[in-house]
Amino acid sequence: MSDEPIFERDPSDPARKTVNPLLKLALELGPLLVFFFANARGEWLAERFPLLGDIGGPLFIATALFMAATAIALSVSWLLLRTLPVMPLVSGIVVFVFGALTLYLHSEIFIKMKPTIVNTLFGAVLLGGLAFGKSLLGYVFDSAFRLDAEGWRKLTLRWGLFFLFLAAANEVVWRSFSTDFWVAFKVWGIMPITFIFTMSQMPLIMRHSLEEGTGGK
8 A cells, every 4th residue: 555645745745746837827727717717608608518507507507617627626636646735625625515505505605705715714724834833835835936944934924814815805805796796806806916916925935045955844
């Protein structure tokens, strides 16, 4: 029997497997893009695939395909690495639970609350990890950056607070605007905001970057 753990190894573990950053980005963003496309073209999909039309309106079709795309992305990660990425797995579990509730109860509220729950959970986990002296952000960015311990601590704090900001933003948008606006904001609003925030962290990353071959955890 293999000694390889089910979940990805700690970022400081030299035996940790990594995946190409672009592929990792595609696996994490792919399901979200499927969700956006399915909501935008829900009626078109229902006309061509009557089984999807039986699910309900565009948002419900998008929810079902979002769940399927998430399962595929996690399966691909498992096939490539034989481990499951922690944060996408947590997000996936919330997608499955709230997606199932959305489809079963035929209520949009649950899938709209999903980003709030996920981002609050991520923010709480990152900030909670810091309280116990653990910089968990390395699980997300270890394949892209090599930082010293202080750099990971600072970056983890900033991302923890940013996740809480995203949770609050989602609550404001879904409660105040239409479903189509919320879906558009989820893709075309959150992604640019996240990109800008990520770029704003580059000075910190550069200050705390390690040379190849040095340790940092």
